[in-house]
Amino acid sequence: MRATEQQRELRAGIQAIGPAIEAGHIARDHSGTFSETGWKLLAETGLFGLPFDEESGGLGQDLVTTLYVLEGLGESCRDGGLNFSVSTHMVSAGVPLQRFGSAGLKARYLPGICAGTTIGAHAITEPEGGSDIMRMRTTAVADGDDFILNGTKAFVSNGPIADVIVVYARTGKPENPAGLTAFLVETDSPGLTRGNPIEKMGLRTSPLCELFLDDVRVPRRNVIGSVGAGxxxxxxxxxxxxxxxxxxNVGEMRNRLERCVEYARTRTQFGAHIGSYQSLANKIVEMKIDVETSAKWIFDTAEKLAEGEDVSIDIAITKLITSEANVRTALSAIQVFGGYGYTAEYGLEKELRNAVAGTIYSGTTEIQKQRISTLIGLHRAVKPTKA
Amino acid sequence: MSTTETVASTIKAHILAEFLPGTPSEELDNSYDLIDNGVVDSLGLLRLISWVEQRFHVPLDEVELSPDDFRSIDAIGHFVEASTRS
Incomplete structure (x- = not known):
């Protein structure tokens, strides 16, 4: 994309504090610690409110600008878990409130989300199934002016630190697209308990837990959108x-690529810089192609989405291409750095572990292929002819 | 044919072509529940909403969205008329 002066300024503001935010990221990854300091620094920049209305405390920026600035975050901050928590916070709670929330819900929660003082998360996946959301078992039953929620949610990113969680629950029949409803649930609600933080392979600085809902009473006014619109x-x-x-991730890939180019131009083996050897140069060229391809797909899809076009297939392709490119470039970077890349000290093995997560969350690579095959008509179900 | 009938007829043709190929037009009633009867599943609903947005220039970012508005040809027709009324 061709950025405007204002977009470049917003991105530069984040990138200027990148080193301060990421400081200590390798040690935090080792201990699995969320950076409260990094979170506060980011909150001070206004980043969390970037795409939200100014009357709610946001900066009122469009989707493409938001993405451009977030790419800058990835490029300047190597705490991949913190970066993931940032996007989770903004998108899981802020985005549905902005688009579907009532005026009352927006007034009550969006200012805190923009300021970073109210941390957001969402709860979708369940122990019995991740991608098959139409068969989720968590239920919400109307009771006067409230709904009563019961069920268990797995893999809730930001769960351990969240103040509010958007819980998706079944209010209708399984597999019925009108059978789900989204609820904004405060984490201090009676009956809501969180499991211990789950240790995991990557994104270790982004806390994750299970969520247990045992007769949690949620006011009807906390429905996001309408009942059945979940x-x-x-x-x-x-x-x-x-x-x-x-x-x-694209920003993180850019950072990785820059480090590889720099290393390949200065590291000498057998009397020549290792970048002069074609087999290694090609590896870095392939990284460059992966980064630029991913960026083009993301920004092209974002522009189409902003213009109201159907991006169902584009989103699936974008997700698949970028997540797989992230794994490939992380593995290539380790190869470029050789033995150093394999050590924890350089932080590259961490990036590979982080990248693997991207091929799983938000729909696995296999699910994206399934969606694409369905959307291009390969799995069209034969419906009853008598309608 | 009134505008309402034209809209309903356009919607019906699309439903038949995309979701019920081979079904004679007279067998699909305009009040038939497409969601509860499994004609339109979750992905289908998204495709249908997107088609309505494009075909009838409905500003989806500015209107309330509910699956109930896409349950039947009649419901979609009402939604289109209400959403595009100036």
């Missing part, structure tokens, strides 16, 4: 989750 809320969120989360 699937539409979720689709709106998932498109933006993929774009925001993976544009950060």
């Amino acid at each position: 699937f539409l809320v979720l689709d709106h969120v998932m498109k933006r989750e993929i774009l925001c989360s993976f544009v950060i």
